[in-house]
Amino acid sequence: MLNAFSGGDIRSAEAPLIDAGQGNTLMQKAAHGLFGVVLGLLRADGRGIYGATAVVLAGSGNNGADALYAGERLLRRGVGATAILTSDRVHTVSLEAFVGAGGTTVRLGDADPSELATHAAAADVLIDGILGTGASGGLRGAAAGFVGAFDAAAGPRGTRSTIVVACDLPSGIGTDSGLVEGPVLHADATVTFGAAKLGLLIGEGAVAAGELNVVDIGLDFSSLVPVARTLLAPDAAALLRPPRARDHKYSRGVLGVAAGSARYPGAAALAVGAALATGVGMVRYLGPDAVAALIHQRNPEAVASAGSIADARSQAWLVGPGAVDDDDQRQRAVDAIASGLPTIVDAGALGAVPERVGPQVILTPHAGELRQLLAERGLDAERSEIEAEPAHFALRAAETTGATVLLKGFTTVVAAPSGALFVQADATPWLATAGSGDTLSGIVGALAATLAEDGGAAGRIGVAQEDLWAAVAAAGALIHGSAGRRAALRGPVIVSDLPADIGAVVADLLEERRLAM
Ligand SMILES: NC(=O)C1=CN([C@@H]2O[C@H](COP(=O)(O)OP(=O)(O)OC[C@H]3O[C@@H](n4cnc5c(N)ncnc54)[C@H](O)[C@@H]3O)[C@@H](O)[C@H]2O)[C@@H](O)CC1
Numbered sequence: 386m387l388n389a390f391s392g393g394d395i396r397s398a399e400a401p402l403i404d405a406g407q408g409n410t411l412m413q414k415a416a417h418g419l420f421g422v423v424l425g426l427l428r429a430d431g432r433g434i435y436g437a438t439a440v441v442l443a444g445s446g447n448n449g450a451d452a453l454y455a456g457e458r459l460l461r462r463g464v465g466a467t468a469i470l471t472s473d474r475v476h477t478v479s480l481e482a483f484v485g486a487g488g489t490t491v492r493l494g495d496a497d498p499s500e501l502a503t504h505a506a507a508a509d510v511l512i513d514g515i516l517g518t519g520a521s522g523g524l525r526g527a528a529a530g531f532v533g534a535f536d537a538a539a540g541p542r543g544t545r546s547t548i549v550v551a552c553d554l555p556s557g558i559g560t561d562s563g564l565v566e567g568p569v570l571h572a573d574a575t576v577t578f579g580a581a582k583l584g585l586l587i588g589e590g591a592v593a594a595g596e597l598n599v600v601d602i603g604l605d606f607s608s609l610v611p612v613a614r615t616l617l618a619p620d621a622a623a624l625l626r627p628p629r630a631r632d633h634k635y636s637r638g639v640l641g642v643a644a645g646s647a648r649y650p651g652a653a654a655l656a657v658g659a660a661l662a663t664g665v666g667m668v669r670y671l672g673p674d675a676v677a678a679l680i681h682q683r684n685p686e687a688v689a690s691a692g693s694i695a696d697a698r699s700q701a702w703l704v705g706p707g708a709v710d711d712d713d714q715r716q717r718a719v720d721a722i723a724s725g726l727p728t729i730v731d732a733g734a735l736g737a738v739p740e741r742v743g744p745q746v747i748l749t750p751h752a753g754e755l756r757q758l759l760a761e762r763g764l765d766a767e768r769s770e771i772e773a774e775p776a777h778f779a780l781r782a783a784e785t786t787g788a789t790v791l792l793k794g795f796t797t798v799v800a801a802p803s804g805a806l807f808v809q810a811d812a813t814p815w816l817a818t819a820g821s822g823d824t825l826s827g828i829v830g831a832l833a834a835t836l837a838e839d840g841g842a843a844g845r846i847g848v849a850q851e852d853l854w855a856a857v858a859a860a861g862a863l864i865h866g867s868a869g870r871r872a873a874l875r876g877p878v879i880v881s882d883l884p885a886d887i888g889a890v891v892a893d894l895l896e897e898r899r900l901a902m
């Protein structure tokens with residue numbers, strides 16, 4: 386599990402060490418970690434170290450100092466380095482160390498920004514040390530102008546030749562919100578110190594951060610509660626329930642699916658296929674015969690009927706994908722939510738959620754659906770506001786409804802009504818395609834069905850019992866994202882092919898778990 390903390394948490398973890406005169410040691414550890422990642426990136430890209438070139442953007446605070454000390458280390462390894470000082474003030478001791486190692490410096494205010502940007506775009510590495518956790522608001526003035534000029538000279542991430550590495554955070558992102566106000570340098574990698582900050586995991590901050598590296602600088606977080614957690618592969622693996630010797634189809638877990646309608650039959654087939662690939666004892670399908678016929682073309686093992694929720698014994702329910710303009714499906718959604726069983730509520734069923742439910746009800750909206758859900762409860766927000774601050778709005782929705790809320794987006798945010806937050810960035814943009822959400826709900830449904838009667842699941846991954854369903858939803862996002870990345874190796878993702886990748890991801894997770902035991 387990766388824990389994320391707020392800027393305030395990081396400061397309070399640093400405080401005792403700084404009070405004990407360890408401030409410089411912390412900074413040297415941070416700089417050393419940054420230096421190490423830069424070396425690794427140069428090597429991974431097949432570039433030599435000796436003779437490579439680096440540009441260090443150094444702002445007025447300690448973030449600039451970290452970047453300058455990392456620059457000093459690069460200089461001592463034969464890298465040619467220039468520091469662009471973005472403010473009139475600079476951390477003098479680190480600047481002296483940088484210059485003492487042979488670095489050249491230039492003040493941003495004294496030079497032509499487009500000339501400096503051209504120079505930076507020709508370098509092998511650009512280290513962004515303009516602002517760190519002490520930033521208030523986005524980049525302004527000359528620094529903002531430089532970022533625009535660099536983007537114009539170097540081209541966007543993925544096409545440019547300069548490797549951009551953010552020191553602690555991409556400068557100007559909200560440490561706790563991931564909000565980006567104004568221009569921001571999109572990093573190839575971010576090297577963050579002590580612990581991940583929430584703003585690196587959500588919203589535009591996560592987009593700007595690129596690959597996240599957390600450097601241990603010896604801070605003690607044991608007395609602090611993380612503001613968010615990210616499940617890693619071993620956590621998702623611990624939630625999988627492989628079949629045991631005496632299992633039968635009912636003991637493994639039955640997922641009931643009330644999805645699909647005459648208008649959207651495909652969503653049900655995608656959800657059922659994904660659930661079966663994740664591993665369940667049985668899928669019971671409830672819905673129109675025409676939809677059942679489509680499901681059976683691909684998955685004849687699904688048991689189908691047009692009955693009611695009360696007649697179809699299941700351990701968990703999945704309602705809503707493709708269930709539009711269908712009174713029977715709506716009634717099944719209402720009954721499933723009221724059953725008290727874990728119930729994944731997607732798309733067409735989100736409108737059937739009563740005022741208050743429990744955390745075993747897992748809502749899986751995208752930003753537009755969450756906007757609607759909140760509006761129906763008198764909480765008005767624009768879709769763009771939700772996309773900019775996904776954690777805030779997912780928590781609001783969980784608090785208001787009592788449900789677990791999985792908000793889809795570039796990163797998946799899962800909020801529990803307790804206030805616990807999980808953030809998963811496992812997906813690939815290739816998964817942004819029609820039908821993708823139906824497979825995610827199928828995966829989460831299968832996990833819920835297999836864990837519904839497993840009292841030890843929360844303990845296995847170290848979460849409170851009340852947050853189990855949020856962790857299950859996060860594990861579903863991890864499996865879905867990993868399957869999407871695997872599928873994308875073959876080319877654009879075709880969602881109906883995803884079950885093969887879901888099965889392979891589940892197999893890999895179980896194998897890693899076996900090897901770790
Ligand atoms: N406190 C510590 O002991 C450690 C701090 N570390 C580093 O220190 C950083 C935090 O340092 P600071 O607190 O000095 O803060 P920053 O380095 O983030 O800089 C804050 C300074 O920038 C200015 N500023 C704020 N917002 C601005 C804006 N929008 N535009 C232009 N200027 C703005 C302010 O004058 C402020 O003094 C961390 O991100 C990390 O890199 C690390 O060295 C580890 C140890």
Ligand SMILES: [K+]
Pocket residue numbers: 448513514515516517551552553554555556
């Ligand atoms: K920075």
